[in-house]
Amino acid sequence: MRGGAADRSGLIHVGDELREVNGIPVDDKKPDEIIHILAKSQGAITFKIIPGIKDELPSKEPMMFVRTLFDYEPAEDKAIPCKEAGLAFKRGDILQIMSQDDATWWQAKQHGHANPRAGLIPSKQFQERRFALCRPAAHVLQPQNISSRRSSGFRRSFRLSRRDRKTNKSMYECKKSDQYDMADVPTYEEVTTYRRQNGAKHRLLVLVGPTGVGLNELKRKLLISDPQHFSVTIPHTSRPKKNQESDGVEYYFISKSIFETDIQNNKFVEHGEYKGNFYGTSLDSVRSILSKNKACLLDVQPHTIKHLRTAEFKPYVVFVKPPSIERLRETRRNATIISGKDDKGSAKPFTEDDFLEMVSTAQQMENQYGHLFEKVIVNDDLAVAFTELRSALKKVETDGHWVPISWTHS
Numbered sequence: 520m521r522g523g524a525a526d527r528s529g530l531i532h533v534g535d536e537l538r539e540v541n542g543i544p545v546d547d548k549k550p551d552e553i554i555h556i557l558a559k560s561q562g563a564i565t566f567k568i569i570p571g572i573k574d575e576l577p578s579k580e581p582m583m584f585v586r587t588l589f590d591y592e593p594a595e596d597k598a599i600p601c602k603e604a605g606l607a608f609k610r611g612d613i614l615q616i617m618s619q620d621d622a623t624w625w626q627a628k629q630h631g632h633a634n635p636r637a638g639l640i641p642s643k644q645f646q647e648r649r650f651a652l653c654r655p656a657a658h659v660l661q662p663q664n665i666s667s668r669r670s671s672g673f674r675r676s677f678r679l680s681r682r683d684r685k686t687n688k689s690m691y692e693c694k695k696s697d698q699y700d701m702a703d704v705p706t707y708e709e710v711t712t713y714r715r716q717n718g719a720k721h722r723l724l725v726l727v728g729p730t731g732v733g734l735n736e737l738k739r740k741l742l743i744s745d746p747q748h749f750s751v752t753i754p755h756t757s758r759p760k761k762n763q764e765s766d767g768v769e770y771y772f773i774s775k776s777i778f779e780t781d782i783q784n785n786k787f788v789e790h791g792e793y794k795g796n797f798y799g800t801s802l803d804s805v806r807s808i809l810s811k812n813k814a815c816l817l818d819v820q821p822h823t824i825k826h827l828r829t830a831e832f833k834p835y836v837v838f839v840k841p842p843s844i845e846r847l848r849e850t851r852r853n854a855t856i857i858s859g860k861d862d863k864g865s866a867k868p869f870t871e872d873d874f875l876e877m878v879s880t881a882q883q884m885e886n887q888y889g890h891l892f893e894k895v896i897v898n899d900d901l902a903v904a905f906t907e908l909r910s911a912l913k914k915v916e917t918d919g920h921w922v923p924i925s926w927t928h929s
């Protein structure tokens with residue numbers, strides 16, 4: 520193993536021939552028998568070795584890092600050749616890949632851990648194959664679950680237009696909202712550290728969470744706390760402008776046919792239809808904020824994140840999660856949500872069903888998209904959640920963060 524005693528000694532290499540262990544000839548012995556001799560030995564061990572013929576220069580420690588996108592427990596893996604040699608990890612851990620010599624079992628170690636010895640992990644291809652074989656059955660049920668309830672956990676976004684609360688996005692039917700991405704098989708993602716240079720464009724700050732969890736409230740607080748720094752996009756709509764409205768303030772007002780062409784040309788981050796009118800957030804509205812060197816706050820449905828994961832936006836994705844049902848009952852006693860069910864979009868107190876749905880949607884979002892979340896914040900006490908969010912967003916601007924390596928090559 521990379522980093523193990525033999526590797527560190529620099530004296531034993533792949534291809535060497537083992538002739539004696541502690542003076543005992545092992546020519547005629549099977550590997551199991553040799554292991555037995557080694558297991559019984561104490562103190563120094565002496566090997567007699569015929570070196571394999573190699574002209575290669577000693578290889579430097581490889582510097583490939585990956586973010587793990589699933590949990591792995593070697594003790595529960597029937598396929599691993601040696602459970603003790605496996606490396607356990609949790610989704611989101613950063614691993615240094617030490618060897619990819621074997622197509623099925625890579626060697627890796629946890630980044631930042633003192634133990635220099637590598638452990639076995641399933642290779643990307645092997646794990647993808649395993650996921651492809653066993654995942655669909657587990658996942659196919661989910662969209663059904665969601666659509667048999669109301670799809671409210673997946674409606675959201677264009678509505679920060681708080682200036683116009685009636686058009687709260689929770690009333691829109693979002694086109695792609697119930698789609699699950701069955702094609703994605705998350706295993707590992709190659710990453711590198713990225714630190715934003717002073718004055719460079721900000722990373723796009725993306726918030727996701729179930730309806731009613733408090734995304735608008737948190738965005739509002741951020742905007743109030745530093746209006747010069749944070750900004751939100753102005754949505755587009757094809758509905759007619761009302762008298763008191765101005766183009767580019769509440770909305771950008773465009774015709775239905777232009778809206779349709781823009782949809783065709785992939786100009787929207789997300790779009791939806793409500794009462795025969797289109798509403799949407801354009802990519803250009805995001806760009807316009809970033810080009811003013813402001814931090815753009817955007818809340819989207821989780822399936823949209825993957826379209827934003829580009830070198831241009833380098834999104835920092837925060838998942839806002841509800842606390843337990845008991846805490847929701849306590850903290851949301853005086854809170855109201857905009858009803859997605861009635862046409863008026865009136866505010867009403869939370870019901871027990873709203874809480875249940877919020878918690879179960881959050882769970883589904885986390886199961887399905889958790890590998891895309893860089894930060895998870897539980898919105899229990901609002902002031903605490905806000906402080907946590909604010910400080911995480913500050914760090915995005917100043918500290919190094921692991922990002923996909925493709926974001927740093929342009």
Ligand SMILES: Nc1ncnc2c1ncn2[C@@H]1O[C@H](COP(=O)(O)OP(=O)(O)OP(=O)(O)O)[C@@H](O)[C@H]1O
Binds near residue numbers: 735
């Ligand atoms: N931690 C909290 N404690 C108490 N009330 C909260 C908390 N967070 C949010 N709220 C309240 O819950 C209600 C819903 O919050 P908000 O509108 O921000 O949710 P949202 O995630 O944007 O939902 P929607 O998808 O319906 O727009 C608001 O009345 C808000 O003030």
